[in-house]
Amino acid sequence: MTDYVIAIDGGGTSCRAAVADRAGRVVGRGMRGAANIFSRSDAISESIVAASLAALEQAAIDVSRISGIPAFLGLAGLNVGMRQEQLAAELPFSDTRFAHDGIIALQGALGDGDGVIAILGTGSAYVARAAGEVRSAGGWGFAVGDQASGAVIGRMLLQQTLLARDGIRPMTPLASAVMTRFGDEQQAVVEFTQSAKPADYGSFAPMIFTFDAKGDPMAAGIIAEAVGDITETLDAMVFEGCERLCLLGGLAEKYGERLAPRHRAILRAPLGDPLSGAVQLALRAFLPAAAVAPDGMERR
Amino acid sequence: MTDYVIAIDGGGTSCRAAVADRAGRVVGRGMRGAANIFSRSDAISESIVAASLAALEQAAIDVSRISGIPAFLGLAGLNVGMRQEQLAAELPFSDTRFAHDGIIALQGALGDGDGVIAILGTGSAYVARAAGEVRSAGGWGFAVGDQASGAVIGRMLLQQTLLARDGIRPMTPLASAVMTRFGDEQQAVVEFTQSAKPADYGSFAPMIFTFDAKGDPMAAGIIAEAVGDITETLDAMVFEGCERLCLLGGLAEKYGERLAPRHRAILRAPLGDPLSGAVQLALRAFLPAAAVAPDGMERR
Known part of the structure; x- marks a missing residue:
């Protein structure tokens, strides 16, 4: 039996790895660029391997042992297609199991308990566990979801x-600040969109909250629409008797304070992060004898 | 001086060419695939050349004469970047001039008169001419405009x-029909989006109007939002005393009947199509002696 397991949290903007030992302790961590399964698959496996090697190094485990260690991968975009087999074949691990990143996030945030999580980062997705049954919504990507x-x-x-610059909507300080970033050229905005990836669009999100705090009406309108979308989805996901709602991702805090009272009332801090969820699931999959505490970090 | 001019209407879904003689008569026409300047530039020049050669053939003009004929190109996406020089170098014409496709559409629809046009096809854009001054709005592309x-x-x-399939919004007959097209697999929708171009998304537009006619609430909601966007832009573009509004493009008829009364009141049929506008502008640029009728098709 293996002495170690590797856990991977591969999101849209970074790939994080942890190595845990037979006692369930995390003994090393590593991080690398994006591992979104939408991307080129060789770039994904590169990120996963690089993060894993970094974690092994931190744990002072000989990196050549990677081929004898099994890995549990939580990956963004996994609901798309059957690329797992190809990816598993490219990876050096002794055994490779996959889960949607929502599943490791759920496990990290709620442990084995019931509740709802909303992941609000570069993308967005929702997962609920009610009486042990898991269901998800969203996570369909930038083009037609998120x-x-x-x-x-x-x-x-x-x-x-662009609508403001065309004189169709009122110009606001936020819109002016955006145009300044593009040298006041609408064409520069359009050229940006020719190659922009979701994370590139996401780099404009902080400005929206900054200008909203100063009363910018365009910022307020965008946030109101976004909060409306979140509320609509939470109303469909939060089940009778649900006592835990966790928001995760880079925008969790900003949106948390803006939720409807019925959702704020059940808002809780997550028990752990998605990587800790991946560690729990890796230990359960490959070292079932190891009893794991809810945060996945310690043996009971 | 040249005996002929070539006029090009290069839109997002097809490229049309016309050859006109010194008398201003169109003597041949040709058509080929897309010439959106957003696409690979060699594909654009290929489409333009192929459509031009077809037009020369129809006119029974020796195709080897193409290098002695000047061309006036109205191209979608021309507001993006300075690719004109590169494109001009790739094309065989004796002289090459460019205009935004909105300009040839304006000339075709209104001749030299004042008014407003809204191009509502795979993309969308607006052009107004008031007291001879031309201004445009929109046309910024699928990602952040249109x-x-x-x-x-x-x-x-x-x-x-996808929201309906996730149980977040009510399922409707239209949403069911879309899911049926994708084998009832949400993942298939997301996979479609990985490579879908604007025209691929546009292929779903006719369904929306078909189901709206049967009272589908999702269809009605989408159309109401679109008509709201058109109305907002027309209110910014229609000037004091404007007496002509022309809708062009594949969705012109559908939207025309749904416009606000203040816009319907000035709605007129276009005098000619964008290619006829390109012919007028080609004759004016390269054969200024030729007096051209407003529809660009005949000498006065």
Whole structure:
């Protein structure tokens, strides 16, 4: 039996790895660039391997042992297609199991308990566990989903800025600040969109909250629409008797304080992060004898 | 001096060419695939050349004469960047001049008169001419513009269908029909978006109007939002005393009947199509002696 397991949290903007030992302790961590399964698959496996090697190094484990260690991968975009087999074949681990990043986030935030999580980062997705049954919503990507995500509100900002610059909507300080970033050239905005990835659009999200705090009406409108989208989805996901709602991702705090009272009332801090959820699931999958505490970090 | 001019209407979904003689008569026409300047530039020049050669053939003009004929190009996406020089170098014409496709559309629809045009096809854009002054709005592309276009409402349809399938919004007959097209697999929708171009999203636009006619609430909601976007822009573009509003593009008829009364009151049929506008502008640029009738098709 293996002495170690590797756990991976591969999101849209970074890939994090942890190595845990037979006692369930995390003994090393590593991080690398994006591991979104939408991206080129060789770039994904590169990120996963690099983060894993960094974690092994931190744990002072000989990196050549990687081929004898099994890995549990929580990956963004996994609901798309059957690329797992190809990816598993490219990876050096002794055994490779996959889960949607929502599943490791749920496990990290709620342990084995019931509740709802909303992941609000570069993308967006929702997962609920009720009486042990898991169901998800969203997570369909930037083009036709990811409502309220950093990427989608960043795109809304560029759309509304162009409308303001065309004289169709009122110019606001936020729209002016965006145009200044593009040298006041609408064409520069459009050229940006020719190659922009979700994370590039998401880089405009912080401005929206900064200008909202100063009363900018365009910022307020974008945030109101985003909060409306979140509220609509939470109303469909929060089940009778649900006592825990956790918001995760880079925009969790900003949106948390703006939720409807019925949702704020059940808002709780997550028990752990998605990587800790991946560690719990890795230990359960590959070292079932190891009893794991809810945060995945310690043996009971 | 040249005996002929070539006029090009290069839109997002097709490229049309016309050859006109010294008398201003169109003597040949040709058509080929897309010439959106957003696309790979060699594909654009290929489409333009192929359409031009077809027009020369139809006119029974030796195709080897193409290098002695000047061309006036109206191209979608021309507001993006300075790719004209590169494109001109790739093209075989004796002289090459460019205009935004909105300019040839304006000339075709209104001749030399004042008024407003709204181009509502795969993309969307607006051009106004008031007291001879031309200004435009929109045309910023699928990612951050093109409100109410076929591509944008097609994308809205996929977004809202996924929300319905996730149980967040009510399922409707239209959303069911979309899911049926994707084998009832949400993942298939997301995979479609990985490579879908604006025209691919636009292929869903006709369904929206078909189901709206049957009272589908999702269809009605999407159309109401699109008509709201059009109305907002027309209110900014229609000037004091404006007596002509022309809608062009594949969705012109559908939207025309849904406009606000103040806009319907000035709605007129276009005098000619964008290609006829390009012919007028080609004759004016390269054969200024030729007096051209407003429809660009005949010498006065």
